[in-house]
Amino acid sequence: MFSKTAIVTGASKGIGQSIAELFANEGYNVLINFNKSEENVFNLYNKLKNKGLSVRLFKADVSKRDEVNSMIDFCIKEFHNVDVLINNSGISQSKLFTDITDEDLDNMIDVNLKSVFYCTQEVLKYMIPNKKGKIINISSIWGIIGASCEVHYSATKAGIIGLTKALAKELGPSNIQVNSVAPGVIQTDMLSSYSEDELNVLKENTPLMRLGTPYDIANCVLFLASHHADFITGQIISPNGGFVI
Numbered sequence: 001m002f003s004k005t006a007i008v009t010g011a012s013k014g015i016g017q018s019i020a021e022l023f024a025n026e027g028y029n030v031l032i033n034f035n036k037s038e039e040n041v042f043n044l045y046n047k048l049k050n051k052g053l054s055v056r057l058f059k060a061d062v063s064k065r066d067e068v069n070s071m072i073d074f075c076i077k078e079f080h081n082v083d084v085l086i087n088n089s090g091i092s093q094s095k096l097f098t099d100i101t102d103e104d105l106d107n108m109i110d111v112n113l114k115s116v117f118y119c120t121q122e123v124l125k126y127m128i129p130n131k132k133g134k135i136i137n138i139s140s141i142w143g144i145i146g147a148s149c150e151v152h153y154s155a156t157k158a159g160i161i162g163l164t165k166a167l168a169k170e171l172g173p174s175n176i177q178v179n180s181v182a183p184g185v186i187q188t189d190m191l192s193s194y195s196e197d198e199l200n201v202l203k204e205n206t207p208l209m210r211l212g213t214p215y216d217i218a219n220c221v222l223f224l225a226s227h228h229a230d231f232i233t234g235q236i237i238s239p240n241g242g243f244v245i
Helices: 014-025 038-050 065-079 102-130 141-145 151-174 196-204 214-225
Strands: 005-008 029-034 055-059 084-087 133-138 176-181
Touching: 005 014, 005 065, 014 029, 014 038, 014 084, 014 214, 029 038, 029 065, 038 055, 055 065, 065 102, 084 102, 084 214, 102 133, 102 151, 102 176, 133 151, 133 214, 141 151, 151 176, 176 214
Parallel strands: 005 029, 005 084, 029 055, 084 133, 133 176
Antiparallel strands: none
16 A cells, blocks of 8 residues: 555546546545535545545535544544645635625635635644645635736735745744645636637637646646655746746
């Protein structure tokens, strides 16, 4: 059995699902976190288990500290350690800034930003004593350049970038690398509200003339989790096809 264990939050679909699948195929023990989309995640789990891969499922709302703590306890019980944390769980919403409600803002901060705090604080109980670990936070290009009508989303993704840089400095002496992946326009359910014409405009504005795939992001995450990235920390890597340069 591969000695390393990875936790992937929000892994029921899209980028998170691709990350979980890729890591499992690469020999990691993978704890697949989900909160909704149960049919999707059980299909993924059965697919990977039928291949003889080392995976577990855990349902948790990672915006709630007590559920995060239960998830990490379960991971330690099953796999005895946690080597890689991928903070992928997130939501998006398109809305005029003047229409954003307190509930909208609180929900966005809870799911996109507090979840990163909670999951990271809990895994550090194990990483710091071991003097090793990889934390990879999924942000967005909109956290770098901002998106009109997605101010609260952009703010949380920018917050992840700030968290990543600050935490990398704090955890460097413990030999823990903290990095962020800021995807460009990726073919996931988050694009379901876009028309074909709108998607074509996005492609035309991307120098590589295509939208990204979840596996484009998953492969970047896999690299950052590997020993090849042991001297990389506090960095924001943005696979975006040249959309942002």
